Amino acid sequence: MKGKKLLVIGGVAAGAKTAAKARREDDSLEITMLSNEDVISYAGCGLPYYIGGIIEEEEALKIVKAESFEKTRRIKVELNTEAVSIDPAAKSVSAVDLVTGEKKKYGYDTLVIATGALPLKLPVPGSDLENIYNLRTIKDSNRIKEKAKETAVKKGRALVVGSGFIGIETAENLLDMGIETIVVEMKDQILPGFDYDIALSLQYYMEQKGLKILTEEAVTGFSPLDGGRISVSFKNHEAVDVDFVVSAAGVRANTAIASDCGIETGIAGAIKVDDNFETNIKDVFAVGDCAEMKHRITGKTCWVPLGSTANKMGRIMAENRFGGAKEKFPGVLATMIIKVFDMTAGKTGLTERDAAAEGYDFDTVIVPGNDSAGYYPGFREIVTKLIYERKNGRILGGQVFGWGVVDKPVDILVTAISFNATIFDLAHLDLAYAPPFSNAMASTIASSNTAKNRMSQRVKTIHPFELYSRWEKNELTVLDVRTDEEVEEWSIERSLHIENTYLPDRLGELDKDRKYAIVCKRGIRAYNAYRLLEAAGFRDLAVLAGGTVFSRPLIEMLKAGKPCGSKKL
Ligand SMILES: Cc1cc2nc3c(=O)[nH]c(=O)nc-3n(C[C@H](O)[C@H](O)[C@H](O)COP(=O)(O)OP(=O)(O)OC[C@H]3O[C@@H](n4cnc5c(N)ncnc54)[C@H](O)[C@@H]3O)c2cc1C
Numbered sequence: 267m268k269g270k271k272l273l274v275i276g277g278v279a280a281g282a283k284t285a286a287k288a289r290r291e292d293d294s295l296e297i298t299m300l301s302n303e304d305v306i307s308y309a310g311c312g313l314p315y316y317i318g319g320i321i322e323e324e325e326a327l328k329i330v331k332a333e334s335f336e337k338t339r340r341i342k343v344e345l346n347t348e349a350v351s352i353d354p355a356a357k358s359v360s361a362v363d364l365v366t367g368e369k370k371k372y373g374y375d376t377l378v379i380a381t382g383a384l385p386l387k388l389p390v391p392g393s394d395l396e397n398i399y400n401l402r403t404i405k406d407s408n409r410i411k412e413k414a415k416e417t418a419v420k421k422g423r424a425l426v427v428g429s430g431f432i433g434i435e436t437a438e439n440l441l442d443m444g445i446e447t448i449v450v451e452m453k454d455q456i457l458p459g460f461d462y463d464i465a466l467s468l469q470y471y472m473e474q475k476g477l478k479i480l481t482e483e484a485v486t487g488f489s490p491l492d493g494g495r496i497s498v499s500f501k502n503h504e505a506v507d508v509d510f511v512v513s514a515a516g517v518r519a520n521t522a523i524a525s526d527c528g529i530e531t532g533i534a535g536a537i538k539v540d541d542n543f544e545t546n547i548k549d550v551f552a553v554g555d556c557a558e559m560k561h562r563i564t565g566k567t568c569w570v571p572l573g574s575t576a577n578k579m580g581r582i583m584a585e586n587r588f589g590g591a592k593e594k595f596p597g598v599l600a601t602m603i604i605k606v607f608d609m610t611a612g613k614t615g616l617t618e619r620d621a622a623a624e625g626y627d628f629d630t631v632i633v634p635g636n637d638s639a640g641y642y643p644g645f646r647e648i649v650t651k652l653i654y655e656r657k658n659g660r661i662l663g664g665q666v667f668g669w670g671v672v673d674k675p676v677d678i679l680v681t682a683i684s685f686n687a688t689i690f691d692l693a694h695l696d697l698a699y700a701p702p703f704s705n706a707m708a709s710t711i712a713s714s715n716t717a718k719n720r721m722s723q724r725v726k727t728i729h730p731f732e733l734y735s736r737w738e739k740n741e742l743t744v745l746d747v748r749t750d751e752e753v754e755e756w757s758i759e760r761s762l763h764i765e766n767t768y769l770p771d772r773l774g775e776l777d778k779d780r781k782y783a784i785v786c787k788r789g790i791r792a793y794n795a796y797r798l799l800e801a802a803g804f805r806d807l808a809v810l811a812g813g814t815v816f817s818r819p820l821i822e823m824l825k826a827g828k829p830c831g832s833k834k835l
Contacts, residue, residue: 272297273374274298275349275359275381276381277306277343278554280576281380281553282299282580284581287588291584292589296342297341300349301345303346303405304346305331305345306331306332306345308327309327309329313327313406313407314439317410317436317439317440352524354528356373357377358374359372359374378551378583381520382520382571382576383520383571384517384519388427388515390488393488393513395496396494397496397510397511398488398511400512400513410436413510415443421446422508423446424508424510424512425511426449426512428450429456430457430514433514434604435605438472438605448508451480451482452483459600461618463729463820467819468611471819486499496510519557524556528547529552533567536557542586542587551583553576553580554571554579560596562597563683564624601680611665611667612672613664614676615680616662616663628653631651631717631720632649634668635650635712635713636709637668637674637704638670638701639702645670647815648675649667650666651666651713652717658688659689660686660688661687661689679692689717690718693711725793726807727808727809727811728783728809729811730810730824733821736783737760743762743783744758744760744761744762745762745776745784746786747769747791748763748785748791761785762776766792766794770798773798776804780806785810785817789810789813
């Protein structure tokens with residue numbers, strides 16, 4: 267493609283990456299990038315933290331400026347210029363200058379559509395009211411920031427609609443500013459990328475921090491009140507007055523310009539592309555949030571709009587087209603990570619729900635651990651959930667959350683899944699270990715060993731949900747093998763408490779015909795107790811999955827009647 271014209275529509279993650287990489291691949295290209303905003307290449311991912319003041323300066327969000335793009339990379343950047351139609355036959359794009367209204371036309375030899383995604387509009391009356399905001403651009407974040415500052419001063423209230431990562435990050439930042447913040451979610455759980463049990467656990471901690479969360483609830487309308495305040499009505503809950511609303515109820519691919527000229531779209535309206543990101547129209551490509559992608563495990567087409575993926579797509583597209591490379595984008599694992607106050611939660615691959623929907627015969631383990639050696643000052647707890655195929659132990663997905671380092675185990679799981687590793691492979695990884703950085707048995711290794719034990723029937727585990735339901739019906743006895751101090755701090759009512767050290771001498775107190783769910787903090791003492799009881803002839807045993815570390819918040823939520831939706835604010 268030497269010496270030809272590359273035209274890119276959109277200049278944030280995918281567009282800017284495509285243009286920059288194309289320039290590195292081919293010095294003779296004539297590159298033009300159109301943006302309907304007055305900035306390019308900014309950190310959309312940083313917007314919630316800019317609103318909350320963690321990122322102090324707006325300028326810090328602007329990764330590369332238009333002037334620098336023009337000067338150092340010789341890429342012509344047309345700001346405030348909106349592409350309005352594509353003429354594939356004439357190989358041209360019509361655009362309009364949003365400041366002057368001037369109509370423009372740009373020719374191309376290669377066209378890259380990188381128009382991203384748009385926030386979904388709430389389909390309820392009043393959603394156009396002043397003080398209802400979306401969060402996608404720097405301008406959006408400035409509007410919200412201004413309003414949030416004003417609301418914080420008068421100790422006001424905000425509503426965030428939607429509990430995906432944008433909704434939760436925004437809600438956390440608003441709460442940190444001193445604003446009473448309510449999150450409303452239509453589904454039965456927050457953070458839909460995670461499994462229900464992990465999400466419920468995270469919800470517990472967020473509520474402890476003061477966030478108010480309504481699940482299985484829908485906004486039905488907004489009505490204006492004096493002073494710009496808004497009355498929000500809900501399907502089930504009584505109406506609430508708020509100072510402003512952030513609508514984070516999802517996004518859709520921004521592809522009207524593509525479909526108008528005959529480019530095929532698929533999932534969520536995203537553009538269908540081949541392995542080189544070429545659309546059904548020759549020489550027209552699509553990258554980033556506006557394009558479909560492939561799921562690395564299922565091989566199916568999917569749409570997971572993320573900045574990390576948008577950058578990779580842009581790079582590979584340019585490398586193949588202009589550098590003669592034959593890179594194949596292997597697809598995505600829907601990996602994501604989110605800060606949740608003083609915790610972190612990350613996931614990759616299939617959730618339990620996804621695996622079931624895809625028809626896999628799978629099993630799961632939930633294993634608490636530390637991010638560094640338990641004897642080294644400052645270690646913090648993390649919980650790992652592994653989802654793996656029952657027939658061969660192939661890892662399908664993982665979710666990790668806790669107060670410690672979470673990105674490392676998540677990235678280990680990403681790597682493992684990318685290379686089709688099994689729990690057996692994972693258990694034998696030679697991971698780096700010294701006390702400040704890991705456990706001798708790193709959390710990922712420990713969770714694989716638990717999965718191996720489960721697979722080989724060395725141990726049966728019981729999920730906290732099942733334990734609670736059977737405990738309520740008195741179908742089992744909870745045998746708590748923790749210390750007196752631990753039990754005093756928190757325990758499941760009606761538990762039988764025998765500390766594991768005394769268990770060998772007190773076996774006579776137990777009934778071999780009874781089912782025992784054995785409980786300790788992390789499952790290790792309970793596993794030892796399980797083996798002891800099994801050797802003594804007890805048959806109906808199970809270890810509480812995730813120990814009290816994982817189960818406590820879930821059991822507290824169950825006791826409060828939360829799993830069916832948190833109806834009370
Ligand atoms: C608040 C927030 C937090 C996020 N956090 C994360 C995160 O932590 N991790 C992560 O991986 N991702 C995150 N994302 C997602 C990430 O920002 C997007 O996936 C990424 O920006 C997609 O890049 P893109 O270039 O495909 O699209 P966009 O960033 O949407 O850029 C598209 C650009 O094209 C412009 N455009 C559209 N139509 C036209 C037209 N017709 N003419 C000219 N210009 C046009 C748009 O205005 C925009 O400037 C977050 C997003 C938001 C909003």
